[in-house]
Amino acid sequence: MEKRIKQFGRAAVLVFTLIAILFSARSVSAHPEFVRSDPPPDGLLGAPPQEISIWYTERIDTGAGSPNIELIDEQGNRTNVPATVDPNDPKHITATTDSIGTGTYTVVWTVRSLDDGHTLSGTFAFRVGGSDRAPGAATTEGERPEAWNVATRWLTFLGASLAAGATLLLLLVRFWPFNDDAAHEEITLSDRRLTLAFAGALVAALATAAEPFLQTLFPPAAASEPSLSDAFNGQPNGWFYRLIALGLAAVVAFIALLLKRSFWPQLAAGALALAGTVGLSLTGHASARDTWRTAAIAVDALHQITIALWFGGLILLVLLWRTVNRTLVGRFSTVALPLILVGIIAGVSNALFELPNLKSLWQSDYGKVILFKIIVLSLVLGLATFHRVVLGQVKQKLADALARMRIPIRVEAVLAAIVILGGSTLALLAPPSNAEPALLTSLAVTQYSQTVDGQESIVGTLHLDPAKPGTNTVSVTLARPDGTPIAPADLQLVRFSFDALTNPASQHNLDATPDASGAWVLGGTQLSIEDWWRVTVTVRQAGLQDTNIVYYLILPDPNLNGFNDMPQADSQPEAEAVFQRGLQSLTSLHRVVYVQQLTGGNGTVVRSYFAVNDGSDGSTPSQVLATDSATIVTIGNYRWLGQPGRPWAKTGSNPVLPPSEWGGDYERATGFRMGGTETVQGEEAQLITLYVPGTSQLAPAYYVWWVGVDTGHLLQVAMVSRAHYMHETYGNFDGPVEITPPVNDAGTPVATPGQVITEIPYATPTS
Numbered sequence: 001m002e003k004r005i006k007q008f009g010r011a012a013v014l015v016f017t018l019i020a021i022l023f024s025a026r027s028v029s030a031h032p033e034f035v036r037s038d039p040p041p042d043g044l045l046g047a048p049p050q051e052i053s054i055w056y057t058e059r060i061d062t063g064a065g066s067p068n069i070e071l072i073d074e075q076g077n078r079t080n081v082p083a084t085v086d087p088n089d090p091k092h093i094t095a096t097t098d099s100i101g102t103g104t105y106t107v108v109w110t111v112r113s114l115d116d117g118h119t120l121s122g123t124f125a126f127r128v129g130g131s132d133r134a135p136g137a138a139t140t141e142g143e144r145p146e147a148w149n150v151a152t153r154w155l156t157f158l159g160a161s162l163a164a165g166a167t168l169l170l171l172l173v174r175f176w177p178f179n180d181d182a183a184h185e186e187i188t189l190s191d192r193r194l195t196l197a198f199a200g201a202l203v204a205a206l207a208t209a210a211e212p213f214l215q216t217l218f219p220p221a222a223a224s225e226p227s228l229s230d231a232f233n234g235q236p237n238g239w240f241y242r243l244i245a246l247g248l249a250a251v252v253a254f255i256a257l258l259l260k261r262s263f264w265p266q267l268a269a270g271a272l273a274l275a276g277t278v279g280l281s282l283t284g285h286a287s288a289r290d291t292w293r294t295a296a297i298a299v300d301a302l303h304q305i306t307i308a309l310w311f312g313g314l315i316l317l318v319l320l321w322r323t324v325n326r327t328l329v330g331r332f333s334t335v336a337l338p339l340i341l342v343g344i345i346a347g348v349s350n351a352l353f354e355l356p357n358l359k360s361l362w363q364s365d366y367g368k369v370i371l372f373k374i375i376v377l378s379l380v381l382g383l384a385t386f387h388r389v390v391l392g393q394v395k396q397k398l399a400d401a402l403a404r405m406r407i408p409i410r411v412e413a414v415l416a417a418i419v420i421l422g423g424s425t426l427a428l429l430a431p432p433s434n435a436e437p438a439l440l441t442s443l444a445v446t447q448y449s450q451t452v453d454g455q456e457s458i459v460g461t462l463h464l465d466p467a468k469p470g471t472n473t474v475s476v477t478l479a480r481p482d483g484t485p486i487a488p489a490d491l492q493l494v495r496f497s498f499d500a501l502t503n504p505a506s507q508h509n510l511d512a513t514p515d516a517s518g519a520w521v522l523g524g525t526q527l528s529i530e531d532w533w534r535v536t537v538t539v540r541q542a543g544l545q546d547t548n549i550v551y552y553l554i555l556p557d558p559n560l561n562g563f564n565d566m567p568q569a570d571s572q573p574e575a576e577a578v579f580q581r582g583l584q585s586l587t588s589l590h591r592v593v594y595v596q597q598l599t600g601g602n603g604t605v606v607r608s609y610f611a612v613n614d615g616s617d618g619s620t621p622s623q624v625l626a627t628d629s630a631t632i633v634t635i636g637n638y639r640w641l642g643q644p645g646r647p648w649a650k651t652g653s654n655p656v657l658p659p660s661e662w663g664g665d666y667e668r669a670t671g672f673r674m675g676g677t678e679t680v681q682g683e684e685a686q687l688i689t690l691y692v693p694g695t696s697q698l699a700p701a702y703y704v705w706w707v708g709v710d711t712g713h714l715l716q717v718a719m720v721s722r723a724h725y726m727h728e729t730y731g732n733f734d735g736p737v738e739i740t741p742p743v744n745d746a747g748t749p750v751a752t753p754g755q756v757i758t759e760i761p762y763a764t765p766t767s
Contacts, residue, residue, distance in 0.1 A: 033057040034122055035091075037107070041124035048100040048128050052081065052107060058654065059090035059114040061606070061627075066112035066119065068600075068723065069095040074103045083109075090114060100128060110699070110722060112598070112606070114625075114632065119598070121699035121722050137428040144365075145428035148214040154424040155207035156246070157280060157308065158315075158417065160273040162200025163249055164305075165312020166193045167270025172331045174263065191257075192320055194266065198253040200312070201273055205246040208276075211239065238287060242279025249273040277304040284427040285354055296353045303346035307423075310339040311416050318413045321406060329405070333388050340381070347373075347423075354431035363568070364432035373422040376415050383412040443467045443557055445725050446605035447597055448481075449539065449547040457481050460537055460549040461603050463519070467557035469530050475521040476512070476537050476549075481628070488514035493540035496522055501532040501552075501704060502675040502689055527555055532675075532689055532704055532718075552718035552727060554702055559601055559723055563700050568671055568691065575672035575688045582688075582707035582714040583666060585733075589659040590616040593732040599725045613737045614658035621656040622739035631751075633742050640742050642751070648743050665701075668693050675704070680715040681731060683708045699724075 035055040052069060060067050067083040079099050086092040093111065105128070110121040137145050170193070212231035249272035256265035278301045281287065286296035313332050351370055361367035390404050442465065449458040463475045474496060478486040497508040505528070512520035527533060535551040591613045599605040608627050615621035622635040631642040639653035675687030685706035694700035699722035706716040713733050719726040742751040 034109075034120075034124075037124060039126035041126070049126075050096065050098070052095045052097065054093050054107075054109055055089075056091050056093075056111060056113075060085050060093055061112045061114040066110060066600075067093040068110040069093075070108040071097065071099065072106040072108060074105075103128060110724070114630070119721070119724055119726075121694075137430070145425065146218065148218050149211065149428055150421075150425050152207045152211050152214065153280065153427060154421050156204045156242070157277060157304075157420055157424065158311075159200040159202070159204030159207065160246060160249070160276045161308040161312035161420075162315060163197045163204070163253055163273035163312070164270050164277070164308045165314070165316045166197035166200070167267055167273075168309050168313045168335070169193060169316055169328070169332070170263070170266050170270075172328060172335070191260070193316060194253070194257040194260070196316060196319060197266070197269055197273075198250065198257050201246060201250040201253045201269060201276075204273065204276055205243065205250045208239065208243045208246055208279075211235070236283050236287075238279050238282025241282060242276050245272050245279055246276035249276060274305050274308060277301075277308045280304055280427065285431055286350070292353065296350070299346050299349045299353070303343055303350060306339045306343035306346065307420070310336050310343065311420060314409070314413050314416060318410055321409070329387075333384070336384065337388075340384070344377070356432055360432040366426065366429045366431045369422055369426045369429060373419050373426070376419050376422070380412055380415045380419060383408050383415070387412075441560075443553075443560055443601055444603040445551050445553065445601055446599045446603055447549050447551055447727070448605065448607050449549045452545050452547050455544055455547065458486070458539055458547060458549065459483075459605065460539070462535060462537070462549075462551050464535075464553065464557070467553070467555060467560045469528055469555050470526070472525050472527050473521070473523055474512075474525050474535070475515075475519045477517075477519045478539060485518055488518055488520070490541065491520075491539060492542055493538070493546075494520040495538040495540075496525075497536040497538070498525070498527060499534045499536075500529050501534060501687060502673050503529050503531050505529050505531070530555060532702075550727070552704060552720075552725070554720050558700075558702070558720060563694070563722070569673050569689075571670055571672040572674055575674040575690075578674070578686050578688050578707050579666075579669065579672050579690060579705065581712045582705055583663055585707075585712040586714045587660050587663045589734055590614045591732065591734050591737040592659060592730060593735075593737065594728050594730040596726060596728045600723050601725055602723075611732075611737050611739060612656065612659065613739055614656070614660065619738070621658065623656045624739055631742070633739065635739060635741060642742060648749055650743065666690075666692055666703075669703075677709065678706065680706045680708075681729070683710060683713075683715065685709060685715050694722075 033056060035057055037055070038051075038053045039049050054069075062085055067085060069081045069083040071079045071081055073079075079097070081095040081097045081099075083093050083095040086094060093109075104125055106123055106125045108121070108123050110119065112119045137149065212228060212235060215231045216228055249269050252265055252272060253269035256262060256269055259265055281297050281300040281304055284300060286293065286300040313336065317329060317332060355361060355367060355370075361370060386408060387405050442463070444461050444463050446459060446461040449460065451457070459479045459481055461477045461479075463473075463477070465473045476494065476496075478491070478494070480486065494512045494514075496510045496512060497506070498510075499506045507525070510522055510525070512522050515521050531554075533553050533555055535553060537549040537551075538546050539549065540546045591611075593609075593611045596608045596610065597605060598608070606627055608625060610626075611624045613619060613622050620636040622633075624634075625632045629643065633640045633642075634653050634656055637653055637655075639651050641649045641651070669690045669692050671689070671691035673689045675689060677684055677686055679685070685708055688705050688707065690703050690705065692701045692703065701719055701721035704718040705714060707713070708715050711733070714730055716730065717726070717728040743749050
């Protein structure tokens with residue numbers, strides 16, 4: 001038996017190790033990194049915090065939705081919390097809130113780096129007071145649970161099942177009419193069964209008790225280590241119930257072992273072990289529900305009990321195989337079938353409680369684990385069916401029956417353990433939400449007009465309602481770069497054109513009329529296709545050339561309608577080939593200049609000019625980032641920050657991120673679709689669309705790329721992400737870029753700090 005235990009243990013540990021590696025993985029970003037927070041990730045607090053603070057590796061910019069903090073409570077209610085950059089530490093943001101009570105809260109943050117202009121989003125959770133969710137559980141979809149919590153939950157269920165299964169075999173021997181070998185069966189199995197029952201209950205109790213200790217030893221990345229007292233106090237009520245039930249099960253199982261064949265202590269130990277499995281239901285998804293909570297807990301508890309009885313009996317048969325007879329195996333096979341069926345029905349009911357729709361079964365991590373369980377469970381059911389057939393075919397040949405079943409029943413036990421490991425993981429994953437709450441209540445995308453020689457830029461804010469396929473009300477408000485509104489009387493014409501980017505739908509030259517507020521309005525515009533759309537607003541002023549303001553949007557807009565509800569296109573191989581060509585060209589660059597416009601969809605916009613030189617020409621790696629409010633020059637390990645009215649400030653710097661590392665933003669890209677061809681910067685460009693799924697650190701993002709047909713250069717990019725609408729135009733591919741310090745060796749400025757620019761200073765040529 002000892003050899004069998006070791007064989008099973010090695011197989012189970014191997015499987016768990018692979019799963020643990022998977023769920024311990026973390027996404028890595030080359031952009032501004034989250035360093036730490038207060039409250040820390042997975043922190044346990046005795047009282048609600050009055051302030052949320054987050055620190056990053058780079059300085060945080062303001063405007064265009066940066067910085068932004070949102071709180072999500074256990075019921076999915078969202079609260080926007082005003083966030084500010086610490087004036088004394090630009091790498092530190094704070095948000096004051098009085099909306100936090102007890103329970104688990106998820107912080108969703110979005111920031112834009114003042115150093116390299118990149119935008120990063122992420123989440124972390126903390127707990128205030130008691131809660132019904134396990135401390136190591138994932139709190140948002142896409143986040144992975146802590147491996148140690150998956151392990152303890154798995155071991156808890158395995159141990160409790162062993163104790164419960166021992167009681168099931170006891171009942172099969174005691175109350176089912178047996179043959180003359182009944183007494184012999186009881187005597188032969190009693191000691192070994194009781195020893196295994198005690199060992200199982202003890203392992204389950206110890207695994208549960210270890211959770212707060214492991215929480216202090218293995219805090220999440222960037223989290224401060226909680227004290228043992230905080231870890232115990234932060235455990236959910238269901239954890240204490242589970243610990244007491246399993247601890248009593250171990251004590252009673254030990255008493256039963258001492259008393260040998262005394263019936264009632266054995267029965268009590270099994271009942272307490274089953275009560276411990278119910279404790280798992282009290283720290284899972286069912287207990288955290290806001291509606292149908294009692295029903296969900298009852299269904300989940302039924303699932304735990306039936307699967308524990310079946311699996312525990314199965315494991316005991318494997319471990320005691322040489323001493324059992326065909327009669328006992330046949331009786332277990334008879335009761336195992338209804339136990340499995342009830343467990344499956346309860347499990348399906350659990351899934352119905354948590355899965356919002358059918359597509360989430362294959363579009364979410366939660367659903368994928370369910371599919372994994374179904375596949376492995378189908379193999380288990382196939383083996384169980386085989387065992388029943390064998391027993392029915394060779395009733396008079398006991399040795400033959402047991403010999404034919406010996407290996408398959410071990411395989412069935414290992415597969416069942418894998419199914420239970422999947423269930424332990426499932427209980428700690430965040431289920432997909434029914435409908436992701438909108439990040440914006442209305443759409444207001446702001447952009448600068450295209451450059452026309454000698455003319456001042458116009459800033460236009462496009463309003464689109466409801467931003468879904470169908471009839472939309474479209475309007476635009478126009479202003480000078482300083483925010484001064486342009487009165488309708490100063491304009492001769494405002495005209496709209498709409499073009500779907502991957503379909504032939506378009507509407508051109510629709511003249512708008514001003515309303516009483518000064519906005520130029522189109523009513524009842526039909527935008528009937530789910531697609532990327534380009535909205536071009538042509539503005540005519542007396543005595544000036546017409547200028548265009550160009551917007552790139554998705555219908556339905558994900559920030560208004562939820563990223564979870566966005567249609568996902570199948571990839572086209574020819575589009576993916578264009579993507580790979582453009583990506584190779586982008587990451588092979590040594591010098592490049594590009595202009596970026598980034599808006600938060602709430603009426604704000606930041607226009608940035610970048611010049612990058614990776615130093616492959618023998619110069620020092622360098623970069624210029626310039627906006628209307630600041631200019632940052634980075635050369636080697638030094639950085640100069642210039643802002644209007646302030647002298648240049650020189651500090652140390654992180655290395656410049658070269659184009660060779662820019663491909664990290666697109667590592668998980670999918671959904672490649674072909675569009676048409678257009679002329680961009682004088683070159684014919686192939687248009688493609690793609691999607692990059694979100695991770696625990698990066699928000700999901702939709703892209704349009706314009707890739708040069710002749711050169712393969714990425715000429716232009718549009719992106720829609722979480723409260724971000726971005727447009728970039730690239731140029732000067734590997735052309736000469738010389739970036740010089742804005743202050744000479746004597747410390748005298750040679751450029752105006754933070755000047756409002758239309759070109760990139762200190763870098764020639766600019767395009």
